[in-house]
Amino acid sequence: MAxxxxxxxxxxxxxxxxxxxxxxxxxxxxxxxxxxxxxxSNYIANGEIDTEFIPVESEHSSMSAAIGAEAAGARSLTAxxxxxxxxxxxxxxxxxxxxxxxxxxxxxxxxxxPLNINCDHTDGxxxxxTGWIQIYAENNxxxxxxxxxxxxxxxxxxxxxxxxxxxxxxxxSHAVENILLLEDEPVKEFVGEYQPEEFLLNPGKPVxxxxxxxxxFVMEARKNQLxxxxxxxxxxxxxxxxxxxxxxxxxxxxxxxxxxxxxxxxVIMGSAAGTAKEAVDQMRGEGHKVGxxxxxxxxxxPAEEIAEALKNAKAVAIMDRAESxxxxxxxxxxxxxxxxxxxxxxxxxxNYIYGLGGRDFTVTNTMEIFHQLxxxxxxxxxxxxxxxVGIRN
Amino acid sequence: MNExxxxxxxxxxxxGAKTAAxxxxxxxxxxxxxxxxxxxxxxxxxxxxxxxYNRISDEVIRVHSNIYHPDYVVVxxxxxxHTVDVTRGLNPAGAIIVNTAKSPExxxxxxxxxxxxxxxxxxxxxxEEALGKYFPNSPMLAAVVAVTGIMPREVFLKEMLTSYExxxxxxxxxxxxxxxxxxxxxxxxxxx
Numbered sequence: 001m002a003x004x005x006x007x008x009x010x011x012x013x014x015x016x017x018x019x020x021x022x023x024x025x026x027x028x029x030x031x032x033x034x035x036x037x038x039x040x041s042n043y044i045a046n047g048e049i050d051t052e053f054i055p056v057e058s059e060h061s062s063m064s065a066a067i068g069a070e071a072a073g074a075r076s077l078t079a080x081x082x083x084x085x086x087x088x089x090x091x092x093x094x095x096x097x098x099x100x101x102x103x104x105x106x107x108x109x110x111x112x113x114p115l116n117i118n119c120d121h122t123d124g125x126x127x128x129x130t131g132w133i134q135i136y137a138e139n140n141x142x143x144x145x146x147x148x149x150x151x152x153x154x155x156x157x158x159x160x161x162x163x164x165x166x167x168x169x170x171x172x173s174h175a176v177e178n179i180l181l182l183e184d185e186p187v188k189e190f191v192g193e194y195q196p197e198e199f200l201l202n203p204g205k206p207v208x209x210x211x212x213x214x215x216x217f218v219m220e221a222r223k224n225q226l227x228x229x230x231x232x233x234x235x236x237x238x239x240x241x242x243x244x245x246x247x248x249x250x251x252x253x254x255x256x257x258x259x260x261x262x263x264x265x266x267v268i269m270g271s272a273a274g275t276a277k278e279a280v281d282q283m284r285g286e287g288h289k290v291g292x293x294x295x296x297x298x299x300x301x302p303a304e305e306i307a308e309a310l311k312n313a314k315a316v317a318i319m320d321r322a323e324s325x326x327x328x329x330x331x332x333x334x335x336x337x338x339x340x341x342x343x344x345x346x347x348x349x350x351n352y353i354y355g356l357g358g359r360d361f362t363v364t365n366t367m368e369i370f371h372q373l374x375x376x377x378x379x380x381x382x383x384x385x386x387x388x389v390g391i392r393n
Numbered sequence: 394m395n396e397x398x399x400x401x402x403x404x405x406x407x408x409g410a411k412t413a414a415x416x417x418x419x420x421x422x423x424x425x426x427x428x429x430x431x432x433x434x435x436x437x438x439x440x441x442x443x444x445x446y447n448r449i450s451d452e453v454i455r456v457h458s459n460i461y462h463p464d465y466v467v468v469x470x471x472x473x474x475h476t477v478d479v480t481r482g483l484n485p486a487g488a489i490i491v492n493t494a495k496s497p498e499x500x501x502x503x504x505x506x507x508x509x510x511x512x513x514x515x516x517x518x519x520x521e522e523a524l525g526k527y528f529p530n531s532p533m534l535a536a537v538v539a540v541t542g543i544m545p546r547e548v549f550l551k552e553m554l555t556s557y558e559x560x561x562x563x564x565x566x567x568x569x570x571x572x573x574x575x576x577x578x579x580x581x582x583x584x585x
């Protein structure tokens with residue numbers, strides 16, 4: 001039986017952690033993810049779970065300790081945001097290359113400067129090349145559901161990679177909304193006990209973790225890591241299918257909302273996808289054939305699948321909630337158009353940067369973007385191909 | 394009630410406007426509504442103007458933006474009337490609820506050209522009489538429920554009693570005062 005509740009995104013992830021009862025959680029607080037270690041600490045103090053909480057002196061240490069715990073054979077996790085993730089950068093690569101299935105609750109927040117505590121995806125996008133699986137959520141429900149699916153994906157023998165479960169800082173992390181929770185038992189059964197194949201505290205099978213590799217081995221190690229990331233795509237889908245059996249909620253690599261006959265599609269990730277869907281419904285009511293493609297799995301990037309989903313559109317708005325300073329567009333803009341190009345699908349794409357540092361993104365913004373696309377296609381109006389939404393001159 | 398109600402709260406950091414918005418979401422959830430309660434964070438410091446929002450609906454709420462055309466506005470600190478455009482986008486068929494000792498007629502010039510309904514509630518007087526201290530939260534929450542009609546008085550009071558019993562499990566002595574503040578607020582709104 002599903003439990004009807006209302007809670008914030010941070011509460012939802014903390015509740016999932018409580019139900020999973022992982023072995024070790026090192027953490028250092030940073031807004032807006034601070035509540036997660038705080039709430040988990042409460043669960044521990046109340047004797048509800050027996051996770052070993054390690055208060056560390058920095059995020060560099062929290063990820064190091066999580067890696068150490070994983071290497072010892074313990075299921076570990078941490079939570080962070082923004083500069084905290086940046087401070088983990090070296091360890092992020094270590095976790096992935098040493099094939100440590102650490103889970104990280106990332107509550108997305110921008111990075112300085114200007115100093116700001118609010119949401120954008122600068123932190124997550126900054127970690128895009130670290131080898132982690134990254135899954136994004138539209139709301140508290142998805143943050144909860146994704147976290148429950150995290151370990152079955154990350155610990156799968158064909159994967160064994162760390163995983164980031166991302167949600168938008170404040171917008172979902174601090175918003176109280178309705179949610180359907182699963183009962184403890186089905187969650188525990190779904191996630192299962194962690195049975196690592198190899199670990200340091202296994203006297204029967206000694207292993208080295210993180211040793212030096214001469215030049216003759218590095219490329220093979222990297223390639224194996226890439227294969228694992230590619231494998232994770234099918235595992236993510238398989239885990240989602242199993243999750244649907246216990247929850248009734250279905251997830252894919254991305255969600256297509258009213259795109260089947262859409263002339264204009266907006267590709268977007270995170271909490272703003274819900275806002276965009278609302279705009280789509282209103283515009284559909286006025287006869288506009290518009291739809292939304294919401295990216296759930298950002299790493300591994302489903303470039304081919306997205307290209308297939310977009311190929312029949314007259315134009316696509318690609319929404320990036322982070323600047324990438326390549327002078328040519330945002331991260332999603334680059335990766336999606338590259339996917340289309342490789343499939344030889346020539347679809348007009350306009351790349352929009354929105355919502356930086358918590359700038360609000362509204363139903364009206366969405367509608368204006370769709371109208372701009374149709375104006376471009378139907379009236380031949382020139383449209384800036386890479387632009388900032390709602391920027392003041 | 395309408396299919397969907399949108400509420401914007403204006404307060405100052407430390408006064409509990411955010412907490413009140415979350416409590417409203419809580420109590421509306423308990424009667425089966427779809428809810429959203431969320432703060433808009435500026436600089437986090439005591440006394441700075443802050444905004445919080447509620448969406449309450451019978452249908453699933455997907456929008457994750459701030460509220461620009463609220464049905465109701467709640468002003469927890471009347472000094473904000475001078476500095477923040479509190480009635481911006483406010484539905485003329487809705488209402489503005491102001492925590493003040495003044496009358497709606499006295500407040501009207503301060504919120505002009507808005508000419509919709511103005512409800513004033515003296516949360517300080519109520520709170521001090523009921524609780525012996527100034528916590529504007531409970532009276533403002535009750536005022537919103539009374540003015541919007543989100544739920545009947547008795548249902549609200551019953552749900553709030555359960556909430557307080559849970560929230561104040563370790564200091565039950567404050568439950569009675571808070572309940573009294575809610576009742577006094579309802580009386581004040583209903584007698585206007």
